[in-house]
Amino acid sequence: MTVSMTGSLIDNRYHLHELLGVGSMGAVHRATDRLTQTTVALKQVTTALDHLGLVPTSPTPVPTTLNTALANEFQTLASLHHPHIIDVLDYGFTAAGPYFSMEYLPAAQSITEAGLALDLFGRVDLLIQTLQALAYLHRHDIIHRDLKPANILVRGGSLKVLDFGLSVQRAHGSELGGTLAYIAPEVLAGQPPTEAADLYAVGVLAYEMFAGRHPFPTDNISQLIRQVLGESPDLGALRFPPIKGGSPARQSARLAAAMTAIIGRLLAKTPSDRYPSAQAVIGALGEALERSDLAEESAEVRESFLKAARFVGRTAERDQLLAALADAIDGRGSIWLVAGESGIGKTRLLDELRIPAMIRGITVLYGQAGPGSPPYQYWRAPLRRLALSTPLSDLDAGVLKTILPDLDNLLGRSIPDAPALESRDARQRLITTIAGVFRAQPLPVVLLLDDLQWASESLLPLREMARNIHELPLLV
Helix, strand or coil, X not given: CCCCCCCCEECCCEEEEEEEEECCCEEEEEXXXXXXXXXXXXXXXXXXXXXXXCCCCCCXXXXXXXXXXHXXXXXXXXXXXXXXXXXXXXXXXXXXXXXXXXXXXXXXXXXXXXXXXXXHHHHHHHHHXXXXXXHHHHHCCEECCCCCHHHEEEECCEEEECCCCCCEECCCCCCCCCCHHHXXXXXHCCCCCCHHHHHHHHHHHHHHHHHCCXXXXXCCHHHHHXXXXXXXXXXXXXXXXXXXXXXXXXXXXXXXXXXXXXXXXXXXXXXXXXXXXXXXXXXXXXXXXXXXXXXXXXXXXXXHCCCCCCCCCCHHHHHHHXXXXXXXXXXXXXXXXXXXXXXXXXXXXXXXXXXXXXXXXCEEEEEXXXXXXXXXXXXXXHHHHHHXXXXXXXXXXXXXXXXXXXXXXXXXXXXXXXXXXXXXXXXXXXXXXXXXXXXXXXCCEEEEEECHHHCCHXXXXXXXXXXXXHHCCEEC
């Protein structure tokens, strides 16, 4: 049973509203992100570890705790950037359990619902968007394993695949998972899921879009399993709507036969009889519709394949940072500089620090600036996050408001301006106040400051903190 969390505040940041649904891993609520004042979908994980099918995304020992497994899964989710995959915005661990937030899709329809109002090209376009998302996942060794209409949403013609709670690496996991009506025959028979199992689910979706029903009756579980394992679907039930604005000649028996053959091959009982890849299905659909351009990848899709690198090497540096993290947890903070040319893996190395810190419930803050950024830009995002959980006097809040102009809204109270001082004194007061906020943290904090080549006076608060950082639970 899922207990309603409506009205709760998660991690001092997310205010939960109505329940949107209950998925394979837990409950999803509409939520307001107090930091960004935007609406998100927040999923709280409630499922036991052995039901998740989670495995590590690097060649390390299999996780033995739920938080470690989930951190690896969340990191995978957050690293996925594709126009047809839901964006995971943030994740964390609280006393109430792990969570992650996603972009919110109001008034979205499932792929089957959206397809009802579309002609043949429109429905095929939705299938191709799904297949493009799968091609991206499969090329990153990720199998979705729970493709179904509710996990493929359409809004404004754009499709998003979501709910990767059962995604696994190709080489791991053989336990049965997913939604029964969309599970491939070989998986029902006990074989581990592969890319071909995801393609079978696409076949079921395509059948539903063009026949108006599932390939087999779903009201009797035993009968459904028996038919999925041993009976062929009735491909004669497929109906292909006219192409809007198309000539009768294009609505030929050849087109219907080609589409039927594609769906039939996707629904083949044996994985090797299906298409070898999602991209191959896209190509087949392009040939059937005489649209070779459908197989072409956009620049946005091509770029997405470059954004999910695995951690390779740098183990000595990682171990140094993890040792510094352990010291910070014990109240012996330190400051580290990670330097090097662009593209050598600095950000990836810091991920190896960030994830273990989050697993331990440590607050991880991130500050960044660029050319032309205003002074103290590095501190704006970290301070906004800390302001949600740190008691601030009117004086301190008034000082911080000079660089956080929306602090009144963030804290939900009117903040008076700090007393005016000479420029030099005002700057020193700001530096002292920023450092004081970090010194006031009773629990460990990891602060990641990126692109320091643009820093000038923005680093003065760091110099102030360095005076006694060895006595603080702070790692910078």
